[in-house]
Amino acid sequence: GDSVTQMEGPVTLSEEAFLTINCTYTATGYPSLFWYVQYPGEGLQLLLKATKADDKGSNKGFEATYRKETTSFHLEKGSVQVSDSAVYFCALSEGSGANNLFFGTGTRLTVIP
């Protein structure tokens, strides 16, 4: 079945450091891929997405590229800020409905000044 494997956390970085959070997936077809973020005390929100191979999703300085050959969708940011401290979830869907949305276990990021 479909699944998502995320880099285990927690991850602690200094401000302005480079961030990578690894995500790999298993799917029977051609899924869409997502990164969701959960800031402290807030609900989950979509950070970025990619719907086909080689697509790059980007938002708020974060990027992730859909790599079909390595079944990966790693999240990167060149210079993190304290305000990026949150839990990040990788997710996939093989359909357009949310009943087909599968989440990874989440990676907690803490950025220290």
Add this chain to the structure above:
Amino acid sequence: EAGVAQSPRYKIIEKRQSVAFWCNPISGHATLYWYQQILGQGPKLLIQFQNNGVVDDSQLPKDRFSAERLKGVDSTLKIQPAKLEDSAVYLCASSLDPQTLLYNSPLHFGNGTRLTVT
């Protein structure tokens, strides 16, 4: 716009007791979802409503969990009787349309209700 509202924020009950959670989606959102997020895991879909009808409840443990959305707006999720393994955060989400994941504003999540069963 107002977000998805959930209450209560926290609930502590003993096993075998009953509990209910309430969700008010964003105004005009036809589709409503309940997710269960166990500590250290990602959210897992329990049930999806389209207006007041159930679209998918294949992951809902129907022997103890029930959900309704009688007027196609607010929804309640009930657990009766609760077990220790039901301890989790219960998330409600809504969207304008079920075919939403490819759009720029897909699911809108509430802050969740944290349930502790002792």
